[in-house]
Amino acid sequence: MIALEKDAGIWTATIDRPDKANSLTGAMLEELAEIAEAAQEARVFILSGRGKVFSAGADLEEARAGLATSPVWERLSSAIAALPGLSIAALNGTLAGGAMGMALACDLRLAVPSAKFFYPVMKLGFLPQPSDPGRMAALIGPARTKLILMGGQKILAEEALAFGLIDRIVAPDALLTSAREIAADTLAADPIIAAGIKTLCQT
Numbered sequence: 001m002i003a004l005e006k007d008a009g010i011w012t013a014t015i016d017r018p019d020k021a022n023s024l025t026g027a028m029l030e031e032l033a034e035i036a037e038a039a040q041e042a043r044v045f046i047l048s049g050r051g052k053v054f055s056a057g058a059d060l061e062e063a064r065a066g067l068a069t070s071p072v073w074e075r076l077s078s079a080i081a082a083l084p085g086l087s088i089a090a091l092n093g094t095l096a097g098g099a100m101g102m103a104l105a106c107d108l109r110l111a112v113p114s115a116k117f118f119y120p121v122m123k124l125g126f127l128p129q130p131s132d133p134g135r136m137a138a139l140i141g142p143a144r145t146k147l148i149l150m151g152g153q154k155i156l157a158e159e160a161l162a163f164g165l166i167d168r169i170v171a172p173d174a175l176l177t178s179a180r181e182i183a184a185d186t187l188a189a190d191p192i193i194a195a196g197i198k199t200l201c202q203t
Contacts, residue, residue, distance in 0.1 A: 002031045003050075009043035009085075009187050010180065011035070018051030023059040024099060029072045032102070036079035043191060044183040045083055047102060048090040048176060054115070057097020063124075073098050073129045080105035081131075084195040086186040090179045091115050092172065101128075104135040107198065109166040110178055111157050117165060118154040139164050 003014040013035050015022040024032075039045045049055055058067050080087055080102055089103040091111040100119045103109055121128045128149060137145040140163040147153050160166045170178045186194050 001025075001028050002035065004035055006042075010046060010183060011039050011042040011044070012046040012048065012176070015047075015049040015055055018049075018053070020059070021053040021056035021094075022049045022051065022099075023056045024067075025059045025062050026067050026070065026072065029067075029070070029076055033072060033076040033079055036076060036083070039079075039083055039085075042083070043085045043187050043194070044180075045080070045085060045087040045106075046090055046176070046179050046183070047080070047087070047106060048179075049092045051093065052114070053093040054089075054091045054095045054103075055097075055099035056094070057099045068098065068124065068126050073101055074131060077101040077105040077129065077131055077135075081135075084198065085191070086183055086194065086198070088179045088183065090175050091166070092175055097121065098129065100136075101132045104132055104139070108168075108182065110168050110170050110175060110182075111160065111166045112172045112175060113157050113169055114172075115157045115160070115166075116154050117148070117156075117160050118152070119148050120152055122150060123152055136165075 001017045003016045005012045087106040089106040089109045091109060093112060093114060094116040095103055096118050133145055133149060144163050157169050161169055
């Protein structure tokens with residue numbers, strides 16, 4: 001349920017479970033983590049979803065059975081954050097729950113106008129994955145992070161853009177094309193220079 005396309009240095013991983021709002025099973029998360037760990041050789045890594053929802057987070061049955069607190073979420077986001085190339089979350093729709101971590105770990109986030117963002121982890125009785133609050137706060141600040149994680153607020157695309165949670169709103173039919181256009185200069189550059197710039201941008 002994870003599709004992977006490799007094309008001239010661009011790896012595109014697509015969550016492909018649209019009949020279940022792209023909710024993530026343990027096996028899907030393991031596969032995504034393995035792809036991200038192998039993508040060290042990719043110049044550009046794009047993460048997207050099939051259908052009208054990027055991901056509703058954990059599969060509910062598996063979440064109740066322990067997936068909600070599995071270390072595989074952190075393994076995945078850490079692998080994405082460690083990539084030397086440019087990583088882009090091309091969010092084809094709503095991003096919810098634990099799936100937020102993989103998008104926060106990307107360098108850039110593009111989203112369609114209908115996307116919504118929420119992370120109701122406290123309501124469900126769990127802590128967020130360890131790196132998620134820090135990455136979110138680095139993007140939008142501590143107060144807005146608490147608005148989402150503690151206030152349980154659902155953020156619409158325009159507000160997410162104003163916050164800095166996403167970097168650009170893109171029409172659905174142009175989402176992947178826009179991601180590839182943004183990646184073009186990185187793809188054409190000396191990979192050592194591109195990786196060096198990414199390192200310099202880290203705080």
